[in-house]
Amino acid sequence: EQSTPDVSFGNGQILTAWEDTQGGVRASVRDSSTGAIIQNNTLINATGILPRCIELDGRVGVLFIDTTGTDTVKLRQISVSDPTTFSTETSLSADAATSGHQLAVTQKGTAVICAFADSSSKIKVMFITADGEVGSILNGFVAPIQINALAEDCLAILRDGENDGHYYVAYGKNASGTGLKITRLDQGLSEVQTLTAEATSTAI
Numbered sequence: 069e070q071s072t073p074d075v076s077f078g079n080g081q082i083l084t085a086w087e088d089t090q091g092g093v094r095a096s097v098r099d100s101s102t103g104a105i106i107q108n109n110t111l112i113n114a115t116g117i118l119p120r121c122i123e124l125d126g127r128v129g130v131l132f133i134d135t136t137g138t139d140t141v142k143l144r145q146i147s148v149s150d151p152t153t154f155s156t157e158t159s160l161s162a163d164a165a166t167s168g169h170q171l172a173v174t175q176k177g178t179a180v181i182c183a184f185a186d187s188s189s190k191i192k193v194m195f196i197t198a199d200g201e202v203g204s205i206l207n208g209f210v211a212p213i214q215i216n217a218l219a220e221d222c223l224a225i226l227r228d229g230e231n232d233g234h235y236y237v238a239y240g241k242n243a244s245g246t247g248l249k250i251t252r253l254d255q256g257l258s259e260v261q262t263l264t265a266e267a268t269s270t271a272i
Contacts, residue, residue, distance in 0.1 A: 076121035076128050081151060083128040085112065085119035093119045093132050095154075097146065106151050112144050113157065118171040125178035125198035130154075133171055133184070139164035141171070141184055143200055160202050161194065161212070163187045170223035174235070179209070183225040183237055191215040191223065191239060193257055213257045217241065217249065234260065 073086040077100060085095040093116035097107040112119070116132040122143075123129075129145030140162040147153045163186045164171075170185040178198040186192040194212035195203025203209025219239035226236045235253040247267040252260040 072118060074119055074121040076123045078123035078128040079126040079146075081106065081128055081146065083121045083130070083146070085121050085130045085132075087117060087119065092116045093130065095119070095121075095130055097128070097151065107153075110154065112154065113142065116142070118169055120171055120173045120182075122173055122180045122196070123175070124180065124196065124200060127198075129200070131160075131171070131173060131180075131182065131196070133164050133169050134159075135169075138162045139166050139169070139187070141182065143196065145200060158200055160196065161186075161192065163192070165189070168220055170219040170239075172223045172225045172237075174225045174227045176227055179203075181225065181227065181235060183219075183223055185219045185223065186214065188214070189218045191217055191219050191237060191251075193225070193235070193237065193253065210257050213253075215239075215251050215259070217246075217251070217262075222248075238265065 069089040070086040075084045080100050082098045082100050088094045092114040093112040112130050115136040120131040134140045134142050141160045142157045144154045144157045147155045165185040172183045173180050180196050183193045195209040220241040222240040224238045228234050233255045237251045240248045248265040251262045
């Protein structure tokens, strides 16, 4: 049985990933022109959850949380030399929450920006570069930041590509009755404002 599916497109390939009752995260890849199957029901990670299909400079991959040991945000991409295989997984951040997992992504040119519930009960936001690395001043991006809030029930992120390029992170937390909030980040991931979208909402 499949759940939490996601899909992305890049370099003529359609990537679909999902959680499976066979265990962990699995994925399939098709040729977008012919529909031919390139990979079918491939195991990405036996203990992975919350697959998010992304495209980094034309190369598709699966972002997910590995729940073995220290909960870690990881990435596996289609192999550059052989699209019938996935490359070895890359660990991006070993501080995901150990329960109440949340993971969201949005595109930024050839890179993506990722938000997830971290182990300090905050929301971590970070860039993932076209090379599949966490953003830092060494690769031309800003370092990861934290929003001082807990994404207890839901999490989403959107980049405003039409106006100022700011990012909007929406999250819900019902335990304290804070409802659904939206934090706006500028292009450098500095917090601009936080608004309450609906005081009684608990999910997006």
